[in-house]
Amino acid sequence: MxxxxxxxxxxxLAAATVVPIQAQETIRLSAEQKETVSRLVETTLDTRDxxxxxxxxxxxxxxxxxxxxxxxxxxxxxxxxxVTHFDYDGGVTLRTLVDLSQPDQPRVQKVExxxxxPTPLAEPERQRALQLAEGVAQVQTLREQHGDKLKVRLLVPxxxxxxxxRFGHRLVQAYFTVPDQPQQTVAVDLDLxxxxxxxxxxx
Amino acid sequence: MTWMKRFLVSAAGVMxxxxxxxxxxxxxxxxxxxxxxxxxxxxxxxxxxxxWDITRHGGRSEILYIKEAYFRRSPQEPEIKVLGxxxxxEIFVPYANGTRIYDISGHNFNLEPLTSKDLGPxxxxxxxxYNRDGAVSETGLVAHEVHDSHLRWKDAHGRSLRGQxxxxxxxxxxxxxxxxxxxxxxxxGQVSFRxxxxxxxxFSKNDDGxxxxxxxxxxxNVELGKASQNYIQLARFLSKPGQPPRNVVEPxxxxxxGGMVWKAEEFPRLRIESRVRFNGHNPPSKMGYELIAHRxxxxxxxxxxxxxxxxxxxxxxxxxxxxxxxxxxxxxxANNETLNGPAIIWHQAAVLHSPRDEDFGRNGYxxxxxxxxxxxxxxxxxPRNFFASTPLYPNDANGGR
Numbered sequence: 001m002x003x004x005x006x007x008x009x010x011x012x013l014a015a016a017t018v019v020p021i022q023a024q025e026t027i028r029l030s031a032e033q034k035e036t037v038s039r040l041v042e043t044t045l046d047t048r049d050x051x052x053x054x055x056x057x058x059x060x061x062x063x064x065x066x067x068x069x070x071x072x073x074x075x076x077x078x079x080x081x082x083v084t085h086f087d088y089d090g091g092v093t094l095r096t097l098v099d100l101s102q103p104d105q106p107r108v109q110k111v112e113x114x115x116x117x118p119t120p121l122a123e124p125e126r127q128r129a130l131q132l133a134e135g136v137a138q139v140q141t142l143r144e145q146h147g148d149k150l151k152v153r154l155l156v157p158x159x160x161x162x163x164x165x166r167f168g169h170r171l172v173q174a175y176f177t178v179p180d181q182p183q184q185t186v187a188v189d190l191d192l193x194x195x196x197x198x199x200x201x202x203x
Numbered sequence: 204m205t206w207m208k209r210f211l212v213s214a215a216g217v218m219x220x221x222x223x224x225x226x227x228x229x230x231x232x233x234x235x236x237x238x239x240x241x242x243x244x245x246x247x248x249x250x251x252x253x254x255w256d257i258t259r260h261g262g263r264s265e266i267l268y269i270k271e272a273y274f275r276r277s278p279q280e281p282e283i284k285v286l287g288x289x290x291x292x293e294i295f296v297p298y299a300n301g302t303r304i305y306d307i308s309g310h311n312f313n314l315e316p317l318t319s320k321d322l323g324p325x326x327x328x329x330x331x332x333y334n335r336d337g338a339v340s341e342t343g344l345v346a347h348e349v350h351d352s353h354l355r356w357k358d359a360h361g362r363s364l365r366g367q368x369x370x371x372x373x374x375x376x377x378x379x380x381x382x383x384x385x386x387x388x389x390x391x392g393q394v395s396f397r398x399x400x401x402x403x404x405x406f407s408k409n410d411d412g413x414x415x416x417x418x419x420x421x422x423x424n425v426e427l428g429k430a431s432q433n434y435i436q437l438a439r440f441l442s443k444p445g446q447p448p449r450n451v452v453e454p455x456x457x458x459x460x461g462g463m464v465w466k467a468e469e470f471p472r473l474r475i476e477s478r479v480r481f482n483g484h485n486p487p488s489k490m491g492y493e494l495i496a497h498r499x500x501x502x503x504x505x506x507x508x509x510x511x512x513x514x515x516x517x518x519x520x521x522x523x524x525x526x527x528x529x530x531x532x533x534x535x536x537a538n539n540e541t542l543n544g545p546a547i548i549w550h551q552a553a554v555l556h557s558p559r560d561e562d563f564g565r566n567g568y569x570x571x572x573x574x575x576x577x578x579x580x581x582x583x584x585x586p587r588n589f590f591a592s593t594p595l596y597p598n599d600a601n602g603g604r
Contacts, residue, residue: 004412
């Protein structure tokens with residue numbers, strides 16, 4: 001019993017040792033900080049576009065802001081943020097790296113553009129996908145039968161074939177399930193770029 | 204048995220500590236597992252202390268990852284840090300019809316709550332569930348099990364030992380799919396990484412276009428005490444007509460960042476060896492671990508940005524300027540710089556899923572009425588000269604040091 005206690009004590013002391021940061025650690029930004037960083041990036045991207053793009057037709061959505069600290073070999077830490085946008089003009093993902101080391105002066109380090117890149121939906125896109133999917137007859141029937149019990153998950157596939165007609169399109173599969181009734185599942189395929197239901201056939 | 208009783212019974216081998224508040228932003232669970240797990244702690248021969256956590260990888264889907272893992276080769280010596288941050292960095296699912304799903308970086312999926320129904324029976328020790336904060340709980344996101352792992356060894360004198368292993372695992376809710384992220388810590392120091400793919404197919408048909416891969420893409424920091432003191436080699440077993448086969452060990456990619464193709468006929472092993480830590484062998488050997496691949500095949504995709512699939516193992520240095528965490532961007536990270544400090548190992552292992560009638564329901568074509576049976580991808584990190592003698596063998600008077 002004594003050795004058991006000694007073991008538990010040793011374990012507690014080991015646990016109390018501070019775990020050093022050895023890889024990137026996510027940090028939470030306040031809403032205000034996020035807003036500041038997002039605004040900075042939007043301005044940078046607008047300047048890059050030079051006002052040449054019609055944003056009412058081909059919008060650019062802020063997807064997320066991920067901030068982290070990065071240790072340097074010399075013990076100091078860098079604070080950085082990755083800001084991701086999806087741009088319907090060109091159907092590309094934009095990733096902007098922002099240096100947050102000086103809190104009052106965030107600085108854009110670089111902007112990268114990717115095609116067919118994994119990118120979650122921005123909130124306005126999510127809302128649009130749900131709106132489109134809820135208009136499908138099969139989903140409406142399920143909704144009438146099960147109301148709020150209906151669970152919906154959104155899958156965001158990417159088309160990797162540059163010759164495919166939906167390459168660069170924002171595609172979504174809305175997956176509606178009823179708890180414990182797998183046969184009731186309805187999957188709706190959407191193309192947000194064309195604002196269209198692909199399947200089940202809306203006709 | 205109530206969860207409290209279960210906890211008390213297993214307390215001899217296991218303790219979970221909530222680190223929140225002790226280390227700033229660090230919130231993690233900590234699991235100590237002594238072996239044999241079914242014996243009192245004072246009879247422990249080896250042990251693992253694993254610090255794990257749940258995070259959103261790159262701010263996206265949740266993952267269970269290993270923050271640090273320490274192994275004690277014998278009760279008489281201090282533990283050795285074997286692993287730093289090791290994680291599943293991507294689940295890549297390419298379909299023959301051109302569709303691609305990136306379950307980690309392309310979504311904000313969550314880990315799915317587990318209940319006792321998901322756990323195996325009490326095997327070597329009772330199973331446990333931990334909540335997000337690392338506390339034992341009736342339902343939770345992280346499962347802890349200790350299983351028998353068959354004969355660890357059997358000698359020519361009628362003696363044998365059954366091995367034991369600790370499993371830490373979670374399940375990702377990936378819309379129609381469920382992914383099991385499993386880390387296995389064995390009593391002999393080996394660590395295994397597995398990704399299990401199961402649940403409902405994306406398409407309710409089994410034509411060629413629906414054939415797909417589930418590729419687990421891991422990002423690994425092997426520490427062996429201190430990662431900056433390690434170097435990485437490639438060991439291959441080469442044979443040519445007219446020549447006896449030989450084992451060739453060379454610096455990985457001439458000690459520069461890069462990737463390698465895993466050639467089955469060469470039995471390639473990535474060897475991580477310490478420059479400064481030696482075991483107690485006479486003469487002493489440098490302590491190391493080897494990455495042993497388990498592969499159905501090598502996935503190769505040729506769409507834009509899919510160059511990351513063209514190599515099976517990549518090694519990069521830790522970049523102090525930017526978090527290099529996106530598996531799809533690894534070819535950019537691997538820009539031929541000299542590997543002279545802590546290195547990151549990137550490894551992908553994939554399983555091919557050609558849908559079959561067993562995946563579907565009674566009508567034979569409803570993906571929602573049937574499930575795909577779990578298929579596993581993964582690899583092992585196996586000690587090499589980490590011990591001075593056979594671990595857990597009766598005559599290892601020095602505890603295998």
